Amino acid sequence: MEERRYRSASGAPIALRRRQHSASCRELAVRCPRLQLRSLSATTSAVWLAAYGLFVLSENSMVLSAAIFITLIGLIIYLHFVKIDQESLLVIGSLGIQVTSCYASGKESTAFIEMGRVKDVVINEAIHMQKVIYYLCILLQDPGDPQGVSEVVPLFQSSKPRLDCLIEVYKSCQEILEQRKTAPQSS
Amino acid sequence: MVLKVFFPSCCSSAESGILIGRWLSEQSSAVILAVVHFPFIPVQVKQYLSEVQRVTKVSVSVLGSWSNSKQEKEESLSEFLEDLGTIFSHEPWIQISKEGDSKFWSCSTLQKHSNNPKKEEIILVYYDQRKVMLSHLHPPLDTTTSSDPEAEDASKLSAIFDTVARSKILFMTDRYDDGPIKLTHWQSEGVEASIIVELMKQASVPACMLLAFLLSLISGVCRSRVLKFWPLSFLWSKLSTCEQLGHRLQHLQVISSNKKAQNQTQLVRKANIFVSLLIDVALGILLMSWIYRKNRIGHLADTLIPAADHVAEELQDLLQWLMGAPAGLKMNRALDQVLGRFFLYHIHLWISYIHLMSPFIEMILWYVGLSACLGLTVALCILSDIIALLTFHIYCFYVYGARLYCLKIYGLSSLWRLFRGKKWNVLRQRVDSCSYDLDQLFIGTLLFTILLFLLPTTALYYLVFTLLRLLVVVVQGLIHLLVDLIDSLPLYSIILRLCRSYRLAAGVKFRVLEQQDGKPLRLLMQINPLSYGSVVQTYRLPTYSCYPKDSWTSLCKKLFLGELIYPWKHKGEKQD
Numbered sequence: 001m002e003e004r005r006y007r008s009a010s011g012a013p014i015a016l017r018r019r020q021h022s023a024s025c026r027e028l029a030v031r032c033p034r035l036q037l038r039s040l041s042a043t044t045s046a047v048w049l050a051a052y053g054l055f056v057l058s059e060n061s062m063v064l065s066a067a068i069f070i071t072l073i074g075l076i077i078y079l080h081f082v083k084i085d086q087e088s089l090l091v092i093g094s095l096g097i098q099v100t101s102c103y104a105s106g107k108e109s110t111a112f113i114e115m116g117r118v119k120d121v122v123i124n125e126a127i128h129m130q131k132v133i134y135y136l137c138i139l140l141q142d143p144g145d146p147q148g149v150s151e152v153v154p155l156f157q158s159s160k161p162r163l164d165c166l167i168e169v170y171k172s173c174q175e176i177l178e179q180r181k182t183a184p185q186s187s
Numbered sequence: 188m189v190l191k192v193f194f195p196s197c198c199s200s201a202e203s204g205i206l207i208g209r210w211l212s213e214q215s216s217a218v219i220l221a222v223v224h225f226p227f228i229p230v231q232v233k234q235y236l237s238e239v240q241r242v243t244k245v246s247v248s249v250l251g252s253w254s255n256s257k258q259e260k261e262e263s264l265s266e267f268l269e270d271l272g273t274i275f276s277h278e279p280w281i282q283i284s285k286e287g288d289s290k291f292w293s294c295s296t297l298q299k300h301s302n303n304p305k306k307e308e309i310i311l312v313y314y315d316q317r318k319v320m321l322s323h324l325h326p327p328l329d330t331t332t333s334s335d336p337e338a339e340d341a342s343k344l345s346a347i348f349d350t351v352a353r354s355k356i357l358f359m360t361d362r363y364d365d366g367p368i369k370l371t372h373w374q375s376e377g378v379e380a381s382i383i384v385e386l387m388k389q390a391s392v393p394a395c396m397l398l399a400f401l402l403s404l405i406s407g408v409c410r411s412r413v414l415k416f417w418p419l420s421f422l423w424s425k426l427s428t429c430e431q432l433g434h435r436l437q438h439l440q441v442i443s444s445n446k447k448a449q450n451q452t453q454l455v456r457k458a459n460i461f462v463s464l465l466i467d468v469a470l471g472i473l474l475m476s477w478i479y480r481k482n483r484i485g486h487l488a489d490t491l492i493p494a495a496d497h498v499a500e501e502l503q504d505l506l507q508w509l510m511g512a513p514a515g516l517k518m519n520r521a522l523d524q525v526l527g528r529f530f531l532y533h534i535h536l537w538i539s540y541i542h543l544m545s546p547f548i549e550m551i552l553w554y555v556g557l558s559a560c561l562g563l564t565v566a567l568c569i570l571s572d573i574i575a576l577l578t579f580h581i582y583c584f585y586v587y588g589a590r591l592y593c594l595k596i597y598g599l600s601s602l603w604r605l606f607r608g609k610k611w612n613v614l615r616q617r618v619d620s621c622s623y624d625l626d627q628l629f630i631g632t633l634l635f636t637i638l639l640f641l642l643p644t645t646a647l648y649y650l651v652f653t654l655l656r657l658l659v660v661v662v663q664g665l666i667h668l669l670v671d672l673i674d675s676l677p678l679y680s681i682i683l684r685l686c687r688s689y690r691l692a693a694g695v696k697f698r699v700l701e702q703q704d705g706k707p708l709r710l711l712m713q714i715n716p717l718s719y720g721s722v723v724q725t726y727r728l729p730t731y732s733c734y735p736k737d738s739w740t741s742l743c744k745k746l747f748l749g750e751l752i753y754p755w756k757h758k759g760e761k762q763d
Contacts, residue, residue, distance in 0.1 A: 007556065021699050022708040023308055064637055089695065090709070094189040094215070095343075098697055110696040110715055114343055 006165040008032075009133045016168060024176055026171050029066050031086045032159045035079075035104060047071050056070075080105040084158040087170065093176045097138060099155060106121030108111060111153075117141055119149060121173045123166050134163045136170060189308045190296060191216035192281060193347060194713070195316035198222050199285075201371040203254045205271060205283065207357075208234065210248055210427065214343045217250050218350050220357055221318075221372040229274050230310055231367045237573040241493055243353045251281030251296075253763045272297055283311075286491055291703040309707040312697070315714075317353045318689040320358075323451055325693055325725060344695055349763060398443035428568040431670065432732050435562065438464060455680060459728055460681040467562035475559040476564055488549035492541065494575055499538045502580075506530050509648065518644045528582060537580045564670045571666040578659045585656035588752065592649040593749030595638055602635035653746065677726035683717065688716035 003017045012033045019027040051067030083104040090098040096114040103109070119139040126135055136155045142148035161169075192214060192735055193208075201222045208219040224234060232249065239247050272280040280297040301726045324345050358374050374616035438460045450702040458759050478484060512518070557688045559566035576580075604610060605628070610621035625630070692714045700709040717725070745752050 021758065022310075025310075025699065025708050025710075027699065058274055090699070092310070092697065095312075095697070095710075096192065099694075112694050112696055112715065143272075 007162055009128075009131065009160040011160060014161055014165070016161070016165050017159055018168075018172060024179055025091070026172050026176060027088060027090045029088035030161055030165070032084055032158045034085065035083060036061070040075075044071055047175075050094055076105075078130060080107055087156050087159055089173070091173055091176045093179045097173075099138075099141055100156070113138060113140070113153065118177075119172065121177060123163070123170055124152075128160075133160060134166055135160070136166050140171065189216040189310055190279070190281075191310045191312060192283070192707075193218045193312045193314055194283070195219060195373065196711075197316055197373045197376055198253070198315045199373075201253065201255060201315075203256070203274070204267075205232075205249055206251045206253050207232075207247055207249050207370075207723055209245055210250055210277070211343070212347055214346070216343065216345050216347075219250060220247065220354050221370040222253050223249075224371065225367040227368060228691065233269045233275075235368050235754045239354070239357055242356055243488055245350055245353050247354065248277060249275035252284065253283040254282075257284060258283070259521075269297070273430075290701060291706040291709075294707045312710045312711060312712050313700075314347075314712040315689075316351060316553065318714055319348055320354075320355070320373070321687075322348060322689050322692040324348045325717055327532070327723070342516070346440055348692075362386065363526065386605075395445060398439065399445065402436065402440055402443060406440075407419075409433075409436075426566060426572050427667070430571050431674075432561070433569045434674065435464065435564070445469055455677075455726060456728070458679040459677040459726060462682070463674070463728065464562070465677065466678060467564055467673060469687060470563040470592050471559045471561060472565055474563060475556065478556055478559070483551060488552050489575075491548055492545045495541050497535050498577075498704050499541075499580075500747060502534055504533060505651065506534075509651065513517050513647065516643065516647065516734070518647070519641055520645050526644070530587075534580060539718040549714065558673060564673050565665050567673075571663050571670075574659065580653070581655050581659055584652045586650040588645075588649040589749050590753055593644050593647050594747050599635065599642070602631050602638065605631040606635055649749065670731050674730045675728045675730060677723060679688065680726040681723050684716060684722050685717060689714045691722060693717040693721065 001017065001019045003015055005013060005015050005074065008014045014029045014033065018027045018033065019029075021027065047067055047070065051063050054063045056062065080103060084101050085104050088100045088102075090100070092098070094115055095119060096112055098110060098112045100108055102111045117140050119141040121138050123134055123138050125132055134181040135157070138153040138155065139149045140151040140153065142150035156166075156169075191214070193300075198219070198221070201223055203684075204222045204224040205227075206217075206219045207221055207223055208217060210217050213550055234246050236249070239245075251269055254268055270280060278298065281292045282295065282297065285292045292311065292356065294305070294311060296309070326342065326345065357370070358372050360368060360370055360372055361372075442457055442461050442464075506527050509518075510523050555569060558569065602613065604618065605623065608620060608623070609618050611617075612619040680691065693710050694715045696715045697711065698711045700711055742752065
């Protein structure tokens with residue numbers, strides 16, 4: 001198990017952790033920067049100052065309680081649905097690839113793709129806002145057309161690691177994916 | 188290839204025996220269903236397995252041996268277990284052994300007829316047998332299109348789920364039963380059953396028969412010739428309450444049919460309809476008890492007539508405003524007066540009819556309110572129908588205004604063509620040039636100017652009444668949207684997803700357990716439940732209404748030309 005630091009596409013520090021469970025099973029986890037206390041307090045203070053300003057103008061105390069409500073509910077929604085803490089990839093040769101996203105509130109959302117549907121794992125380029133970034137994606141096989149690709153599943157969308165981190169992940173995945181090409185001849 | 192062994196977690200503490208299950212050779216995986224304990228007679232085991240295979244159509248066979256020794260490894264037992272491999276010939280013969288309370292088991296395979304004796308990697312996947320058996324796998328949308336048996340190979344997981352689900356008969360006998368075969372599987376931990384569910388299953392058969400009988404009576408009455416005469420059938424088709432009642436009747440027929448549900452989808456559909464009906468009726472009865480308390484019906488009836496009067500007065504004020512100089516525009520006096528007086532007389536007639544009905548309103552409302560016990564949707568449909576009836580004069584005004592405006596627009600366009608020396612060729616469906624006589628041109632130009640200068644007046648009346656009509660349509664549309672929502676929401680599936688989330692599976696997720704060098708890779712397979720959005724999308728009940736077919740541009744075009752719009756078309760109605 002090893003952990004190394006890299007940078008994301010927007011410059012934030014991220015960490016990649018690699019674990020090898022067995023010869024055909026590897027886990028790669030990218031940890032995103034955590035929620036900063038100063039940005040949280042800045043947002044809360046801004047909302048409450050605005051609410052207090054409205055209260056002074058309108059003399060209605062409902063504005064203050066509404067602001068508290070909005071802040072609480074907004075924070076819960078942000079932690080449970082938006083802020084991703086860790087994105088991990090579990091590659092089990094001959095079973096499949098599992099993609100997990102862990103949110104800041106503890107929720108985990110998982111998707112498992114069977115090995116029969118996986119065509120390849122590649123690094124692609126994309127235009128994102130005003131930048132060109134690299135991203136890792138899984139190409140899914142088209143059941144009708146052996147050469148075709150039916151779907152592209154992008155990985156690490158929230159942490160957006162840079163090319164050096166992606167290359168490490170790519171090499172680890174390819175080592176396991178290669179085994180399935182050599183395996184049928186040996187059985 | 189890597190050998191995958193799917194081991195049920197309930198058999199972890201079972202005593203030594205042999206493993207039975209299904210071998211999927213194309214994926215090199217063994218799905219273990221149960222453990223058969225000693226002593227057993229091999230011939231009887233084979234007989235039992237062939238019978239199970241015949242009933243379930245799943246190729247169950249003996250896959251290997253399982254040894255759970257509380258003390259150190261016994262050499263004689265391991266030799267005995269290897270010899271079993273020769274009796275039950277299976278390629279490869281899997282041997283799993285557990286020592287004491289150790290979490291890490293040793294797993295090995297015996298290959299007799301292999302060409303290269305390379306030691307292949309083994310992955311041990313634990314699964315919860317009861318949850319996998321009860322779960323229903325929902326494949327991703329792109330694979331649902333191919334439902335041929337060959338596609339089964341493409342999805343390993345559905346093969347595993349299928350195997351466990353179809354082997355229910357295997358789980359009926361237990362090691363505590365007095366039989367030649369003693370099995371351990373998920374039922375060995377204790378059989379779970381609910382008395383209430385069993386009682387309801389027993390009571391449902393006569394209840395369904397009674398309901399079916401009642402429904403056949405009701406539908407016989409509905410289909411009788413008396414109700415099919417022209418004015419009545421026209422009325423039934425226009426009232427949304429009758430449509431909703433017919434829809435619910437259909438639902439009841441589906442529930443009370445005595446044919447058993449063919450597959451899982453039909454069963455869930457029936458359950459959804461049943462729960463939806465139940466909640467609907469419960470909400471309706473709640474609403475009814477709230478309305479009938481404190482004489483609210485009386486208050487409602489008392490405010491209804493003044494409300495209708497108020498609407499009529501507002502309309503009269505509006506017409507007076509239009510007859511004057513509305514928004515500073517100068518109208519054509521004569522036409523204005525004619526149209527205004529015509530509509531005013533209409534309103535006067537309408538008000539007299541309402542006043543004629545006023546003594547009976549309370550009684551009608553009281554009896555109509557009773558029908559809210561049939562469901563909240565029926566109550567909402569009645570509300571929508573009452574709104575439609577009360578604003579019938581607005582609908583009439585809209586139709587008059589639209590027809591007048593439409594005639595004017597067609598006349599104008601045709602005379603404009605005459606003005607330019609062209610004509611509409613009906614045969615060829617195009618505009619052709621034509622030479623008119625002088626008197627034709629003269630009269631045509633005169634009529635054209637008359638129509639053109641009268642256009643603002645007609646257009647204004649049309650605009651005002653169209654806006655009023657659209658307002659009423661929007662209100663009715665919102666009510667119908669709510670009714671649709673209650674009709675189509677699959678409540679049973681949502682409650683199932685909330686309480687027993689393993690029954691609706693979108694897929695699986697694996698968790699890597701503690702590893703030890705030299706031992707096989709240990710994984711835990713858990714069920715990944717379907718998201719709420721997919722649950723609603725998959726199990727939505729079909730409804731009878733459809734949303735407006737016209738896009739915004741065609742709607743605007745129709746409004747501009749003065750064609751009548753029917754925004755909420757129901758399925759089965761002819762398009763105008």
